[in-house]
Amino acid sequence: MPRTPKISGYSFLLLITLAAGCSNSPEKTTVAAPAPPPIVAVPYEEAVRKAAQDVLTNAKLPADQKFSLIIDPLVDGNTGQRTVATASMEKTFTDMVKANFQQLDLKPFNNEVVAQAPLIMVGTFTPINLQGKADGERDAYRICFALADLKTGKIISKGLARALPDGFDPTPLPFFRDMPVWSKDTAVDGYIKTCQGTKAGDPINPAYIDAVLASSTINEAMAAYQAKRYKDSLALYQSVLKNPAGNQARVHAGIYMNNQKLGRKPAAMKSFGELVNMGLATDRLAISFNFKPGATAFTPDQYPYGLWLTEIAKQAQRQTSCLEVAGHTRKGSSEQLDERLSLQRAEFVRQKLIATSPALAKRSTAQGYGSQKTLVGTGKGNDSDVLDQRIDFKKTAC
Secondary structure, eight states: OOOOOOOOHHHHHHHHHHHHHHHSOOOOOOOOOOOOOOOOEEOHHHHHHHHHHHHHHHTOOOTTSOEEEEEOOOEETTTOOOBHHHHHHHHHHHHHHHHHOTTEEEOOOSHHHHTTOOEEEEEEEEEEOTTSOSSSSOOEEEEEEEEEETTTTEEEEEEEEEEOSOSSOOOBOHHHHHOSSBOOOHHHHHHHHHHTTOOTTOBOOHHHHTTHHHHHHHHHHHHHHHTTOHHHHHHHHHHHTTSGGGOOHHHHHHHHHHHHHTTOHHHHHHHHHHHHHHHHHHTOEEEOOOBOTTSSSBOSOOTTHHHHHHHHHHHHHHSSSEEEEEEOOOOOSOHHHHHHHHHHHHHHHHHHHHHHOGGGGSSEEEEEOTTTTOSSOOOOOSGGGGGGGOEEEEEEOO
């Protein structure tokens, strides 16, 4: 009797496994979505129009309704300053609104209109490198427009573009050129963050929305200053301080500058003292002294540097911490030379402080950073990048 061949348990499992493997359908290959095309830098005017068109079109506002719109003046995204270029961008934007978006009713940026909670447009113009970062070599400018609704507290739409680094004037407007101290207030930081790093549907940055009413008065005060109506400007700045959100460095700077223009030096120095106090408290006290080209000494027209340094020394001496005096320069032909010059300038200023308050000799140091920490970084060597050769005063551990 013929025998039936036996299949071992191992062989049976192997056959089942092979059969199952043959019956399985091949796995589907997942194809990654293509990366979005890089944003290419284009001429300035073209870039501004593209960003404006995008932010207005992306809002998808019904054409048969009317929407009030205010513009909080655009700023440099690194320094928070308004410039000739940002003012030009704002004009281009308003011209496009008037010509093509009749559902938007442009209103002045003042307290009365802000209280009605209209739509608001903010924007930044930031020098960046080819990797899109605001440090290193600056090869282009990033334009960011954001349209937001003050009623809902949300971003409605965005418009982005990159501009080639020429064809515009990045010089700060007169108010910012005259400021004795540079500092980005919390409200200014909030403004910048409302535009940068957000998307439609995101909330407006709390630091900005809390201060938008104060910002409208500050805007009026700046306009009065630039029109040389110093008494009017001073009154507006002083009124802002009644609002807790108005306690900002740019407000105290405005009071200082108007009092200087009006010849009220004691009142001016009182405001300068407030600036120093705020700057040391936040580690954001930076002053652009006018040094002789390539040298450590101040230019002959150095008033009121002596009064400034006396106030800084007085307040630094009251601190329990020590003080770092940090020098910075524009980018020159040699980083080593930049660092040496910035260190020499920092030491020159430090010695001026010590001459006023000898106790600072053991509680202060000088550091030179060359062009490592530029704020503007364009290397133009004029009023547009004067902040790159500033002196920083910063509290440090003893």
